[in-house]
Amino acid sequence: SQTIHQWPATLVQPVGSPLSLECTVEGTSNPNLYWYRQAAGRGLQLLFYSVGIGQISSEVPQNLSASRPQDRQFILSSKKLLLSDSGFYLCAWRVTYNEQFFGPGTRLTVL
Amino acid sequence: AQSVAQPEDQVNVAEGNPLTVKCTYSVSGNPYLFWYVQYPNRGLQFLLKYITGDNLVKGSYGFEAEFNKSQTSFHLKKPSALVSDSALYFCAVRETEYGTDKLIFGTGTRLQVFP
Numbered sequence: 001s002q003t004i005h006q007w008p009a010t011l012v013q014p015v016g017s018p019l020s021l022e023c024t025v026e027g028t029s030n031p032n033l034y035w036y037r038q039a040a041g042r043g044l045q046l047l048f049y050s051v052g053i054g055q056i057s058s059e060v061p062q063n064l065s066a067s068r069p070q071d072r073q074f075i076l077s078s079k080k081l082l083l084s085d086s087g088f089y090l091c092a093w094r095v096t097y098n099e100q101f102f103g104p105g106t107r108l109t110v111l
Numbered sequence: 112a113q114s115v116a117q118p119e120d121q122v123n124v125a126e127g128n129p130l131t132v133k134c135t136y137s138v139s140g141n142p143y144l145f146w147y148v149q150y151p152n153r154g155l156q157f158l159l160k161y162i163t164g165d166n167l168v169k170g171s172y173g174f175e176a177e178f179n180k181s182q183t184s185f186h187l188k189k190p191s192a193l194v195s196d197s198a199l200y201f202c203a204v205r206e207t208e209y210g211t212d213k214l215i216f217g218t219g220t221r222l223q224v225f226p
Contacts, residue, residue, distance in 0.1 A: 034213070042218055100214055
């Protein structure tokens, strides 16, 4: 069966520090992968999506970046975190008929 | 551009009563519509979808949604609410940009079911 992992589950980082969040999926190949951010427990903002290895599309220009070094690995990064980067980060992959399956999320607090 | 609107920030309902969480959409072409639920500090869970076919779609945990083309709505319903249904609910529509399958989410509606 398909599974999606995210780590770390929670993270507290100082302003200006780097960031690396990892997402991996199991049980599928060549999935479409997505990074979302949820602020203040409400709406989701699509940050990046990827349709294949090395293929990244950015939805919102900001100080975050994404990479897909392997078929089932999707990484969200930043060189210098801002206070506004705090939030709940969700990774997702497309299942069938366009529904997406979400990982457990990473809660990032920037102090 | 595709979009969905959830006009209610919060819906309160007593346990055992029917519940409705509203969603309206704006799309070009045929809509692909979804409902997701989120429990505190968790990822989103898929509830149901409308792609084509019957306007009444049945999903997980006893939820259903009615697609209404003339009113451009896709309201989520349940005949008898449970306290455990209390959560954040998101309506979403598929972006039609080919091959990306991006979902555009509403702002969410918090459902509170009181015992």
